[in-house]
Amino acid sequence: MLDPRLLRADLDQVAQQLARRGFTVKVQDIQTLEERRKQVQVRVQELQNLRNTRSKAIGQARAAGQDIEPLKAEVSAYGEELKQLDAELTEIQEQMRAIALGLPNLPAASVPDGRDESANREERRWGEPPAFDFEPRDHVDLGVGGGWVDFDRASTIAAARFVVLKGPMARLQRALVQFMLDIHTQEHGYQEVYVPYLVNATSLEGTGQLPKFEQDLFKIPGERDFYLIPTAEVPVTNLLRDSILESDHLPQRWVAHTPCFRSEAGSHGKDTRGMIRQHQFEKVELVQAVRPEDGQAALEQLTGHAETILQRLELPYRVVSLCAGDLGFSASKTYDLEVWLPGQQCYREISSCSHFGDFQARRLLARWRNPETNKPELLHTLNGSGLAVGRTLVALLENGQQADGSIRIPPALRPYLGGLERLEPAAA
RNA sequence: GGAGAGGUGGCAGAGCGGUUGAAUGCACCGGUCUUGAAAACCGGCGACGGUUGAUCCCGUCCGUGGGUUCGAAUCCCACCCUCUCCGCCA
Numbered sequence A: 001m002l003d004p005r006l007l008r009a010d011l012d013q014v015a016q017q018l019a020r021r022g023f024t025v026k027v028q029d030i031q032t033l034e035e036r037r038k039q040v041q042v043r044v045q046e047l048q049n050l051r052n053t054r055s056k057a058i059g060q061a062r063a064a065g066q067d068i069e070p071l072k073a074e075v076s077a078y079g080e081e082l083k084q085l086d087a088e089l090t091e092i093q094e095q096m097r098a099i100a101l102g103l104p105n106l107p108a109a110s111v112p113d114g115r116d117e118s119a120n121r122e123e124r125r126w127g128e129p130p131a132f133d134f135e136p137r138d139h140v141d142l143g144v145g146g147g148w149v150d151f152d153r154a155s156t157i158a159a160a161r162f163v164v165l166k167g168p169m170a171r172l173q174r175a176l177v178q179f180m181l182d183i184h185t186q187e188h189g190y191q192e193v194y195v196p197y198l199v200n201a202t203s204l205e206g207t208g209q210l211p212k213f214e215q216d217l218f219k220i221p222g223e224r225d226f227y228l229i230p231t232a233e234v235p236v237t238n239l240l241r242d243s244i245l246e247s248d249h250l251p252q253r254w255v256a257h258t259p260c261f262r263s264e265a266g267s268h269g270k271d272t273r274g275m276i277r278q279h280q281f282e283k284v285e286l287v288q289a290v291r292p293e294d295g296q297a298a299l300e301q302l303t304g305h306a307e308t309i310l311q312r313l314e315l316p317y318r319v320v321s322l323c324a325g326d327l328g329f330s331a332s333k334t335y336d337l338e339v340w341l342p343g344q345q346c347y348r349e350i351s352s353c354s355h356f357g358d359f360q361a362r363r364l365l366a367r368w369r370n371p372e373t374n375k376p377e378l379l380h381t382l383n384g385s386g387l388a389v390g391r392t393l394v395a396l397l398e399n400g401q402q403a404d405g406s407i408r409i410p411p412a413l414r415p416y417l418g419g420l421e422r423l424e425p426a427a428a
Numbered sequence B: 001g002g003a004g005a006g007g008u009g010g011c012a013g014a015g016c017g018g019u020u021g022a023a024u025g026c027a028c029c030g031g032u033c034u035u036g037a038a039a040a041c042c043g044g045c046g047a048c049g050g051u052u053g054a055u056c057c058c059g060u061c062c063g064u065g066g067g068u069u070c071g072a073a074u075c076c077c078a079c080c081c082u083c084u085c086c087g088c089c090a
Helices: A004-009 A011-019 A029-065 A069-101 A139-145 A152-158 A167-186 A199-207 A233-240 A292-312 A358-364 A389-400 A411-417
Strands: A121-125 A227-230 A243-246 A252-261 A280-290 A317-321 A335-339 A346-356 A368-370 A375-378 A380-388
Touching: A004 A011, A004 A029, A004 A069, A011 A029, A011 A152, A011 A411, A029 A069, A121 A292, A139 A389, A167 A252, A167 A280, A167 A292, A167 A380, A167 A389, A167 A411, A199 A233, A199 A346, A199 A358, A233 A280, A233 A380, A280 A292, A280 A389, A292 A317, A292 A335, A292 A346, A292 A380, A317 A346, A317 A411, A346 A358, A346 A389, A358 A380, A380 A389
Parallel strands: A243 A368
Antiparallel strands: A121 A317, A252 A280, A280 A380, A317 A335, A335 A346, A346 A380, A368 A375
């Protein structure tokens, strides 16, 4: 959520910045509503003040043994107008909140202009795409051919966009999770957390998935509705909700491994082949809460933490700065890490690292006590995948493939696989 | 699932329906004392919003939402959460 004071004080400026995203702010509607809000609120507070002071007078008059009936009649008379205006004020405030919840974050100044991903800016590349002296296959051919991956069975168990991993592939996934968690906890200073995979609507509103993007989520209806988490960002960032952290507890760094569930509504026909876009996938997520002045440096650092994983796995990648039009709803700046996939002959997103400024913190009421003012102030939050495990499997398969269909395991991962150097296809 | 207890400021914890936004303690901030620190003492210290150049001031907030009343932290109803005991159970 944006600062409501900024919305009141400089709405045109907000509209201008959001236009960079291709988002149109209904400036006139908001201003009209705001004027009415002010008018009604002033009158409501006036009436409340009258009621309070006159009610106190009743208490005093009664204590003094005076007749309080006339006073009671007077105060009752305020009741009707107050009740009506108060209801209107509540209504206006709810409308305002609904509007505010629907406004995306302001793009940071360093975010490039542009409407869609074609305008994203490549920042740097790491590693060389491998050269093959044979026609490289994609992960579906390799995985199914090796007897490690079964899409057909998954679709009979659940539906399309699910997968069954078998034998060494299931083990490889488990190894990757351990590998990533070990690096982030032991080398990068993150605390590992285990969190709920079902969350309530309030948590999703806090991080920005609700109210606008309900169609992207799996909902579990019941006496109380729950949602399957689309990313660990939701439960982990909500560790901060309604709290005030002491400054010596900052920065706060958490890492969590969770499954992620996405409905992928609206992406029909997109990436239907393979494990790139699934309803369920594993991810290791990094989350940080920092002092506002540290946010920018923290984004660079967090992105570097995710890059470390790719480097240790010897996977070639590039870093892309998302343009304003391609930014996620809550993000003010995002770097995507894109891994090279020989099967598709292109770079594909494997991690997304974002800085949210105080956008999430305001929704979450996530604060820290600034020692300089001794007042609670909003934190800045960040997160990034470190990495998406399913896509890491894809990348390892495609980049490590050999002419005979076996897969080379990068040395850094071997200790997690009992020293295994290659995945050998199951005998046909 | 059954029975009971409870949800109050950063934390702990008081609070006969009427000058209680809320005692007290801890923490925190400022000061006195001290070579320095600690201790002791003095003073300050909730959040959010409106208004303001900044104060003052005003309003709202005692789990959430309703209700009773001239007036609710305090009474009533519903819901949520926590704890204890019993049952069941990975």
